[in-house]
Structures are given as structure tokens and as C-alpha cells.
Amino acid sequence: MRFPRHDRRFIFLVIGSGLLISIIVLAAYGASRISAGRAVDSVSITNSSVSFAASSTFSHSTSNADYDSTSSSSIVVSQDTSDNSGSQNFRPEPRTGVIVPIFTENTESQLSEVEEVIQTKLAYQSVPIIAVINPSGGPGTYSPSIFSEIQNMQAANVTVLGYVPTNWGTRNISSVEADISTYHEWYRVNGTYLDQMPNWEYDGPQGQWYYPGPDGTYIPSYFSALTHYAKSLGETFVFGNSGADVPHNFIGTVSTIGIFENGFEPPFFGFPSLAGNDSWHTSQSKSNFAFFSYRISSLNPYYVATASDYVAYMFLTNDSSTDSYTVLPPYFDQLARILASEVSINIGSDILNDPQISAGFAITVTQPDGTSNWGYAPFTFETLAGSDVTITAESFVGYVFSHWSNGSTNPTISVNATQSMNLISYYNPSFT
Secondary structure, eight states: OOOOOSSOOEEEEEEBOOOOOOOOOOSOOOOOOOOTTOOEEEEEESSOOOOOOOOOOOOOOBSOOSSOTTSEEEEEESSOOOOOOGGGOOOOOOOOEEEEEEEOSSHHHHHHHHHHHHHHHHHSTTSOEEEEEESSSSOOSOOHHHHHHHHHHHHTTOEEEEEEEOTTTTSOHHHHHHHHHHHHHHHOOSEEEEEOOOSSSEEOTTOOTTBOOSSSEEHHHHHHHHHHHHHHTTOOEEEEEOSSOOOGGGBTTBSEEEEEEESSOOOSSSSSOSSOGGGGGGGSOGGGEEEEEOOOOSOOHHHHHHHTTTOSEEEEOOOOSSSTTSSOOTTHHHHHHHHHTEEEEEEEEEETTOTTOOOOOEEEEEOTTSOEEEEESSEEEEEETTEEEEEEEOOBTTEEEEEETTSOOOSEEEEEESSOEEEEEEEEEOOO
């Protein structure tokens, strides 16, 4: 996200806060998808005492669901007693939040936006909020009013970051560190927002971009050094915004990376996508990733829920102007409410009578609006509390579905997710 340097003040607000996939090498993944026309078992978790946080998932959006919801039997489970086998490797993840930029020309408008964010935080306390202040493309000159705004946000349990440009990793690192130090000394911010993170590994000796290396500047080390410096001051969070997917070795150089910024919602798979090229993000914690989308006229709650499987922070706005982050979107409260109401469904898989193997079988999940996603167990996806979702366990060559941990022998079940829950699909070896 690039901000012009002039005298206008703006605040950039970030609202927000393994998947260890066991791979079984099989001769082929030749089993066909679960055929249509199968009855669906309905499972209502009415008093679940087992709660798991969200984790990264391997999901695929499709318009067709491989099940027939017109025929169903009912299984009511009063308490989730699913097998919590250690082989499932469920990885806890933070609740996803929203990134909200505010760019205004006068203090009264700015304070109005800040106050709305504070009130939203108080209304949805489970949704972490991070605010990024940017007085002048950097710290600018000291402002008592900014200091007061920061104190008010921090008093509401909002984490505050200071905006620092990096000029795509070419800015002198001592100058970047000076900005980080200034924010810390003037405003006692909680962390730093490093803008203009490249999505290539090396800058050449003469500053060339997309340089193959190995001499020149190694970009991951550049950002790792800045993160180390910020944390040496006592800061706890460093955000790097690239606006595009980054190489694997950028993971860990900052706390979270902005991997998408465009005038449409990112798809879950493909390029660009929330899952990353070749779906590599699904092997990482979602806490590593964030995205920005503008020109979004309205929210689809189930898109938001599914996107939450992949990122720790998101921002969607209806603004389509040149400066797309000027005000809070009209659905700001709705977006925060959706994130606050999400529940997680953890799905694992195991092979019966073979404790040495932790199976990673394919699972298909379908949200109430018909959006269908699939992934390999252990797999966690988000939905809205009280939603009816359909889950299908698929068979592989050499293995056939046996039953769910809730007792159902139907590979396709309908779940009313009133709380976070845990399910495991069990398989028998088949040598036919």
C-alpha cells in the first residue's frame, strides 16, 4: 500500500488479532468424487464442549456440490466426544480480523473514524484491532493530538503500529530504523508497519529489482534485520505489506505479510490467490498472511468466513476512488460482526488398525450459500455460528471410508455448527 507524501494526515487501521499435513503416498488418487444422490446425515452439535481455534486450510472454491441435500437422516449429538488423537496435529490459530485504512484531510473527520473503530473494538472484543498511524509518509513532526489518539486506542486494547516506507527494500536501513525509533520515542507505539515489501529475493549491487543474486541485497535479511531492531525496542508486532505473493523464505521475516491488494476479492486458489501459488500457504500458519480488496460493493459473509481460513487480517471496502482507503466502508460493523461470530470446524482423518499412519484424506465442505471447498485433513474451516454446512469424506484407491467420529457411517453429513467442533473421518484399507 503506497501513501503519497504530503501534509494530509491519515491513519491506517488494521483490525484483526499446524496445519501439519500428513501426506500418504499412494499409488494413485483414483477414487472418484463422492457421487451425487447420496443421503446426507444431519448432525446438530447442541452442547459441544470441545473448542478448537481456526487453522490454515487447503480449500478450493467450486460452484457444484457433490451431494444431494433432499434426502437426509438425522443424528443429533448433544456433546462432541470426538477422538482428539494426537496424530491429527490440529494447529490453533488466532481469530481473523480486518484491515481498515483511514485517509482524511482534517482532524475532526479522522477522530470520527478513530472513535468508530474504538467503539467497534469494544462491541466485538474477540476481534483484535491493530491501528497503523501515518502522519506524513512516516512519522513527520510530533503531534500531541496523534499521541492522544494513540493513547485512546491503546486504552481500548487496540494495538498501534507506525507506518514506515522501505522503497521496495532499497531505502537505507539506518533511515528505516530511525523512523521506527522516532515512532517509538514520540508515541510509544506497539509495533511497525513496513510498507513496500518486494516480492523478489534480491536487489542487485546497483539496486536492480528482480535480480537473480546471489550478490546485492538479500531482501528477506533486510526485513529480518528491521524486525529484530523493532523488537529490540520492545515492539511486539511488525507488518510487511507487499501487495503480492512473496517467496517462501519471506515467512518469519515479519509478523504478517500483505500478499494481495487489488480492486476485487482474491480467489482461494490459482494465481494470485489466498492459498498462494501451488497452494504453498496451506502449509503455513494463516497468521503470516493478510489481504486488501477495494471496489467491493457488498459483503458475502461466507466468502469472509472461508477467506478467514487463509489470512489473519483482511480489508474490504466499497471505495473505488484513486485513494481507495479514505473512509470506513458502510459495512464496517458487519465485517467485524461476521469475524466475531465465526466458529471453527476441525476435520481429521485416520486409518483404522494402523496407528502408525496419520492419514491426510480429502474432505469437501459446502457453505450454506453453496460455495464448496476441499482440502486434506487435518483441515479446519470457518463458518458462521448456527450455519448448516455439508461435509463429505472422500475415499482413495486402497482405502475406503468407514465412519465419522460422531457415529455416522455416511461419508456425507450435514452439520449445524453452533460452536467450534472437531470431527475425524475413519478409513479401512481396501485391497480390491
